[in-house]
Amino acid sequence: MPQALSVLERVAEVCDFGIKFRHYDWNCETWLRTGQMMPKDGIDQLSQSDSILLGAVGFPSVPDHISLWGLLIPIRREFHQYVNLRPVRLLPGIPCPLANKKPGDIDFWIVRENCEGEYSQIGGVFGEGTPSEGAMQTAVFTRYGTDRILRYAFEYARKLGRPHVTSATKSNGLFHSMPYWDSRFEAIGKDYPDVRMDQYHIDILAARFVMSPERFDVVVGSNLFGDILSDLGPGITGTIAVAPSANINPERAYPSMFEPVHGSAPDIAGRFIANPVGQIWAAAMMLEHLGEPEAAGLVMQAIEKTLENPETPRTPDMGGTAGTRELGAAIMQSI
Amino acid sequence: MPQALSVLERVAEVCDFGIKFRHYDWNCETWLRTGQMMPKDGIDQLSQSDSILLGAVGFPSVPDHISLWGLLIPIRREFHQYVNLRPVRLLPGIPCPLANKKPGDIDFWIVRENCEGEYSQIGGVFGEGTPSEGAMQTAVFTRYGTDRILRYAFEYARKLGRPHVTSATKSNGLFHSMPYWDSRFEAIGKDYPDVRMDQYHIDILAARFVMSPERFDVVVGSNLFGDILSDLGPGITGTIAVAPSANINPERAYPSMFEPVHGSAPDIAGRFIANPVGQIWAAAMMLEHLGEPEAAGLVMQAIEKTLENPETPRTPDMGGTAGTRELGAAIMQSI
Ligand SMILES: CC(C)[C@H](C(=O)O)[C@@H](O)C(=O)O
Numbered sequence: 001m002p003q004a005l006s007v008l009e010r011v012a013e014v015c016d017f018g019i020k021f022r023h024y025d026w027n028c029e030t031w032l033r034t035g036q037m038m039p040k041d042g043i044d045q046l047s048q049s050d051s052i053l054l055g056a057v058g059f060p061s062v063p064d065h066i067s068l069w070g071l072l073i074p075i076r077r078e079f080h081q082y083v084n085l086r087p088v089r090l091l092p093g094i095p096c097p098l099a100n101k102k103p104g105d106i107d108f109w110i111v112r113e114n115c116e117g118e119y120s121q122i123g124g125v126f127g128e129g130t131p132s133e134g135a136m137q138t139a140v141f142t143r144y145g146t147d148r149i150l151r152y153a154f155e156y157a158r159k160l161g162r163p164h165v166t167s168a169t170k171s172n173g174l175f176h177s178m179p180y181w182d183s184r185f186e187a188i189g190k191d192y193p194d195v196r197m198d199q200y201h202i203d204i205l206a207a208r209f210v211m212s213p214e215r216f217d218v219v220v221g222s223n224l225f226g227d228i229l230s231d232l233g234p235g236i237t238g239t240i241a242v243a244p245s246a247n248i249n250p251e252r253a254y255p256s257m258f259e260p261v262h263g264s265a266p267d268i269a270g271r272f273i274a275n276p277v278g279q280i281w282a283a284a285m286m287l288e289h290l291g292e293p294e295a296a297g298l299v300m301q302a303i304e305k306t307l308e309n310p311e312t313p314r315t316p317d318m319g320g321t322a323g324t325r326e327l328g329a330a331i332m333q334s335i
Numbered sequence: 336m337p338q339a340l341s342v343l344e345r346v347a348e349v350c351d352f353g354i355k356f357r358h359y360d361w362n363c364e365t366w367l368r369t370g371q372m373m374p375k376d377g378i379d380q381l382s383q384s385d386s387i388l389l390g391a392v393g394f395p396s397v398p399d400h401i402s403l404w405g406l407l408i409p410i411r412r413e414f415h416q417y418v419n420l421r422p423v424r425l426l427p428g429i430p431c432p433l434a435n436k437k438p439g440d441i442d443f444w445i446v447r448e449n450c451e452g453e454y455s456q457i458g459g460v461f462g463e464g465t466p467s468e469g470a471m472q473t474a475v476f477t478r479y480g481t482d483r484i485l486r487y488a489f490e491y492a493r494k495l496g497r498p499h500v501t502s503a504t505k506s507n508g509l510f511h512s513m514p515y516w517d518s519r520f521e522a523i524g525k526d527y528p529d530v531r532m533d534q535y536h537i538d539i540l541a542a543r544f545v546m547s548p549e550r551f552d553v554v555v556g557s558n559l560f561g562d563i564l565s566d567l568g569p570g571i572t573g574t575i576a577v578a579p580s581a582n583i584n585p586e587r588a589y590p591s592m593f594e595p596v597h598g599s600a601p602d603i604a605g606r607f608i609a610n611p612v613g614q615i616w617a618a619a620m621m622l623e624h625l626g627e628p629e630a631a632g633l634v635m636q637a638i639e640k641t642l643e644n645p646e647t648p649r650t651p652d653m654g655g656t657a658g659t660r661e662l663g664a665a666i667m668q669s670i
């Protein structure tokens with residue numbers, strides 16, 4: 001996070017605009033101390049900002065479903081950040097785990113539904129302690145929620161000038177939710193006759209990310225499917241440490257939130273060797289959203305130029321021995 | 336299917352045992368003609384066999400959720416085939432989409448829960464035609480169903496002599512079902528102190544299949560997660576056309592079923608260019624299950640030897656121009 005903030009300060013100076021930061025130390029330590037991930041009026045406090053830059057959250061001594069449902073997920077939902085937009089792009093200077101791929105070969109976008117679907121609080125454990133014990137979990141797909149994310153995907157494909165949307169489904173296994181998703185995909189698609197439509201079951205789609213990533217432009221998926229695909233996507237480009245995630249309220253009625261795709265990596269916490277690129281790229285997406293496309297472009301150029309340079313100090317996940325600060329500083333200075 | 340049957344006949348001859356086949360043409364054409372994928376007493380008819388070899392099912396003019404829930408899924412459930420066992424193995428002679436991998440580097444097993452979980456008929460569409468329309472789908476994880484699949488995974492890891500089980504979870508998003516799954520994984524694991532346990536969220540697990548497939552031995556997952564991982568697995572080994580799938584009732588109270596992982600590939604139906612290896616490998620798993628390990632071994636050797644040979648006629652998915660029959664015959668003749 002400190003690296004991303006330095007980059008933001010630098011680019012604001014270069015492009016001559018101001019950014020005011022408010023810092024909130026809401027995290028798993030807060031929970032251990034207070035029993036809450038954020039204060040009761042946390043959402044109110046955040047609502048006074050234009051946007052939110054979030055660091056990765058989670059720590060082994062705090063159950064995941066507590067740390068996430070106490071901070072990240074309420075922010076996504078309270079602020080109607082129903083779009084989760086994530087690039088899958090092979091950057092220069094990062095060895096690709098796929099054979100014979102170069103930058104340009106892998107370059108597409110994942111549009112993930114971010115407020116409903118499989119991530120639901122509906123359900124629970126039944127018959128606890130008896131032989132018939134079990135758990136149920138209900139996925140909810142509203143037409144309202146489904147249509148708006150599909151529409152965003154079509155609009156985004158048009159805006160990119162790459163009019164092709166691939167939908168992730170599993171209508172052959174998930175008997176109710178996915179045939180419904182498919183029917184809305186077909187219905188909304190009718191409004192975009194210029195956009196080519198494709199759909200794949202999530203299982204074969206995951207395999208195709210590996211076997212033929214070139215074929216994708218915009219991939220739209222439910223909350224769970226989008227989640228899986230947007231880790232797998234960065235996986236095929238070499239490291240999930242560089243990928244960003246934009247949680248967007250397209251109507252701009254609420255602040256949007258920008259974060260790295262990677263988790264909090266507790267195994268290396270405090271060692272100052274985390275790759276800062278994901279957080280910095282997230283900051284670039286934030287600048288774009290805030291109406292500073294020039295600044296966003298400068299940050300992206302700085303990332304690419306820095307990674308391309310063989311002399312650049314690299315963090316261990318990229319095969320180097322440098323620390324977070326050195327790589328962050330290299331990017332910052334190249335702006 | 337005809338190729339797999341020839342291989343079975345040949346190996347039965349070589350190993351001197353008999354196999355009796357009963358053929359059932361239950362498929363999407365049956366449904367178009369009769370409105371049913373199989374006759375009313377279909378399950379009864381099948382129950383008279385020792386095991387079932389199934390070809391891929393599905394055709395565009397029949398909705399997937401009808402063709403699958405009318406044949407494949409009822410067979411899995413009525414016969415309590417609660418284990419879906421799928422190898423992920425890089426075979427010789429198949430170009431790997433991952434950089435710098437050779438046979439031996441990718442070699443692990445997926446144990447998928449096959450009878451409950453996310454694949455459920457509980458749910459439906461609400462408010463149809465109104466603005467509040469939507470769909471719900473409830474996943475059901477019973478302790479009975481969860482424990483038995485986890486236990487199978489631990490036992491299988493022991494049997495392989497590779498005492499290491501990785502569990503696929505998503506407890507940070509799926510608030511009820513996956514924390515429950517995790518708690519059962521922990522509980523059952525206590526009975527297997529000699530087996531190393533790992534767990535990953537499904538999103539990062541998918542990425543790790545690409546970034547570090549060497550680290551896996553046995554991966555256990557729910558119906559949906561196992562489904563995704565067992566297409567992605569074959570994806571990283573080059574072609575999903577060669578992978579088999581065993582739907583097992585471990586107690587042998589009912590017939591087990593063996594099928595290729597790939598779908599029915601309607602785009603190439605009737606062109607005789609489908610890769611027969613998945614179906615033949617499925618037949619090898621069936622022989623193993625039926626207590627003919629020598630015959631199973633001969634079929635596997637024949638597959639590997641044939642693929643290794645650069646002169647072997649290859650189907651288009653493997654970059655060749657040969658047909659199903661030529662590749663099938665090459666394997667059969669090498670037994
Ligand atoms: C066809 C479909 C219902 C099936 C499944 O999802 O179980 C298939 O993908 C498989 O993996 O066997």
Ligand SMILES: CC(C)[C@H](C(=O)O)[C@@H](O)C(=O)O
Binds near residue numbers: 245507508
């Ligand atoms: C941490 C977790 C709840 C989250 C999610 O699944 O949404 C993460 O995996 C992500 O993709 O942002």
